[in-house]
Amino acid sequence: MTDPFPPHLSSPLLSLDHIRAVLQRLEDTILFQLIERAQFAKNARMYEPGAFKELKEREQWDGSWVEWFLRETEAAHAKCRRYESPDEYPFTDPALLPKPILPPIEYPKVLYERSVVNDNKRIWEWYRDEVVPTITRRVEMGDDGQYGSAATRDVEVLSALSRRIHFGMFVSESKFRSAPASFIGPIQSRDRDALEALITKPAVEAALLVRLEGKAEVYGQDLNTGDESRRKIDAKEVVRLYREFVIPETKVVEVDYLLKRLDGLSEADIEELRQSRAS
Amino acid sequence: MTDPFPPHLSSPLLSLDHIRAVLQRLEDTILFQLIERAQFAKNARMYEPGAFKELKEREQWDGSWVEWFLRETEAAHAKCRRYESPDEYPFTDPALLPKPILPPIEYPKVLYERSVVNDNKRIWEWYRDEVVPTITRRVEMGDDGQYGSAATRDVEVLSALSRRIHFGMFVSESKFRSAPASFIGPIQSRDRDALEALITKPAVEAALLVRLEGKAEVYGQDLNTGDESRRKIDAKEVVRLYREFVIPETKVVEVDYLLKRLDGLSEADIEELRQSRAS
Numbered sequence: 001m002t003d004p005f006p007p008h009l010s011s012p013l014l015s016l017d018h019i020r021a022v023l024q025r026l027e028d029t030i031l032f033q034l035i036e037r038a039q040f041a042k043n044a045r046m047y048e049p050g051a052f053k054e055l056k057e058r059e060q061w062d063g064s065w066v067e068w069f070l071r072e073t074e075a076a077h078a079k080c081r082r083y084e085s086p087d088e089y090p091f092t093d094p095a096l097l098p099k100p101i102l103p104p105i106e107y108p109k110v111l112y113e114r115s116v117v118n119d120n121k122r123i124w125e126w127y128r129d130e131v132v133p134t135i136t137r138r139v140e141m142g143d144d145g146q147y148g149s150a151a152t153r154d155v156e157v158l159s160a161l162s163r164r165i166h167f168g169m170f171v172s173e174s175k176f177r178s179a180p181a182s183f184i185g186p187i188q189s190r191d192r193d194a195l196e197a198l199i200t201k202p203a204v205e206a207a208l209l210v211r212l213e214g215k216a217e218v219y220g221q222d223l224n225t226g227d228e229s230r231r232k233i234d235a236k237e238v239v240r241l242y243r244e245f246v247i248p249e250t251k252v253v254e255v256d257y258l259l260k261r262l263d264g265l266s267e268a269d270i271e272e273l274r275q276s277r278a279s
Numbered sequence: 280m281t282d283p284f285p286p287h288l289s290s291p292l293l294s295l296d297h298i299r300a301v302l303q304r305l306e307d308t309i310l311f312q313l314i315e316r317a318q319f320a321k322n323a324r325m326y327e328p329g330a331f332k333e334l335k336e337r338e339q340w341d342g343s344w345v346e347w348f349l350r351e352t353e354a355a356h357a358k359c360r361r362y363e364s365p366d367e368y369p370f371t372d373p374a375l376l377p378k379p380i381l382p383p384i385e386y387p388k389v390l391y392e393r394s395v396v397n398d399n400k401r402i403w404e405w406y407r408d409e410v411v412p413t414i415t416r417r418v419e420m421g422d423d424g425q426y427g428s429a430a431t432r433d434v435e436v437l438s439a440l441s442r443r444i445h446f447g448m449f450v451s452e453s454k455f456r457s458a459p460a461s462f463i464g465p466i467q468s469r470d471r472d473a474l475e476a477l478i479t480k481p482a483v484e485a486a487l488l489v490r491l492e493g494k495a496e497v498y499g500q501d502l503n504t505g506d507e508s509r510r511k512i513d514a515k516e517v518v519r520l521y522r523e524f525v526i527p528e529t530k531v532v533e534v535d536y537l538l539k540r541l542d543g544l545s546e547a548d549i550e551e552l553r554q555s556r557a558s
Contacts, residue, residue, distance in 0.1 A: 076351035224303040
């Protein structure tokens with residue numbers, strides 16, 4: 001029989017307090033790296049597949065500059081076993097990444113493995129099409145030629161956004177374990193709306209957006225001019241990016257995760273879950 | 280005859296206003312990345328040569344984890360011709376880095392090439408021995424195992440510090456061009472103190488430290504707790520790091536640069552410089 005709950009049933013990694021602390025600290029990282037990226041121009045060419053013929057000729061790379069930069073960076077990080085961590089997913093096709101050179105770490109198996117989802121393709125497209133044009137709007141030049149510096153920041157922002165959105169799986173697992181019986185029906189009837197309702201806390205979301213705006217106002221201050229009202233990033237735009245993508249996309253990941261949460265379990269396993277008390 | 284002043288005599292890159300703007304923006308980057316690094320433990324093992332036997336066995340690497348991580352990152356950046364830029368220097372021995380895959384950019388030759396210095400070895404040693412222990416002091420664990428995340432931040436801090444300190448060469452070139460005659464005597468008599476006096480503005484330094492402390496107080500705020508007095512980094516410590524190393528080390532680079540500023544020039548070239556008016 002498949003073990004529906006691995007031994008570390010009440011893993012501290014799944015406590016909502018822990019998850020909340022990680023997500024809040026990630027807001028700071030996302031903001032810092034967005035502000036760092038926002039000092040450079042939009043540089044549309046960096047995001048166009050095939051715009052640098054040298055990448056095609058010398059690296060057999062058909063994608064864009066930033067995707068190539070992602071692969072180079074993720075190759076180094078893959079060697080350091082970054083993507084063995086259950087909250088880290090590469091943007092690059094794992095088949096193109098090297099194997100870790102360090103021995104594997106035994107991570108506690110807190111997620112249900114058959115449920116894990118990779119949302120990075122959607123995150124990348126949204127970042128390229130929405131985030132970059134939004135945050136670089138105040139740079140007068142459309143192209144400053146600083147492709148290396150800008151791409152370094154792109155990689156940092158993308159990786160923080162990806163970690164943030166995939167952390168939804170921990171939220172889902174935590175909530176599932178706290179009341180499995182209430183999830184089983186909606187999972188079996190593929191009812192996305194009901195699952196979303198089970199994991200959504202409108203008051204928490206509202207508080208997040210208020211906190212985020214406050215942080216963007218503080219960390220976005222430009223203290224290099226005498227003008228205290230100057231900002232390096234528009235706080236309202238950051239809030240919009242969270243409201244329109246980060247939060248709903250996290251829910252997509254959360255629901256996708258839940259929909260696969262019973263895969264591979266027998267009827268008896270599921271019945272046992274249904275009878276079990278909250279962990 | 281060697282051309283003592285290339286055609287772009289009054290390059291906007293050498294205007295003190297431009298240099299000041301770059302250095303001030305770099306303060307923000309350095310602070311942001313220090314704050315990001317400070318969330319992880321000190322992880323002394325990351326800085327010990329040979330601490331990971333896999334790096335020796337599988338990568339023939341005798342150095343430390345972070346130096347290996349630097350090489351991996353700098354290899355990617357070298358392919359993007361980062362180190363052809365006159366204000367970017369790798370920490371890794373250039374012989375170990377790949378050639379750029381993009382065609383060279385024609386940078387305006389604002390620095391006097393025979394004068395260029397690489398101070399990264401000293402920056403690395405100071406960072407490892409002083410900065411890391413200082414900024415990680417408030418993390419309770421000595422080792423949190425987050426070597427990849429911590430090293431990513433190390434690379435960012437080091438690269439920003441390096442750019443900041445090497446930017447001193449632009450300061451020197453700018454000041455040299457504004458009054459070459461006053462520099463020639465001290466350069467020829469190898470008088471470091473006199474050269475340092477020519478480039479030092481105590482009032483500017485004092486203002487920098489005040490501004491830096493203010494930035495560290497603002498950007499270092501921990502807005503995830505209710506406690507407004509909490510900081511993710513100690514502003515006074517950041518000021519100390521600048522006062523004890525960043526500022527004096529920039530002067531070392533500035534003076535080293537000036538000491539080589541007449542190399543390869545003929546007596547006639549030097550005489551012409553001595554007679555020339557400020558540019």
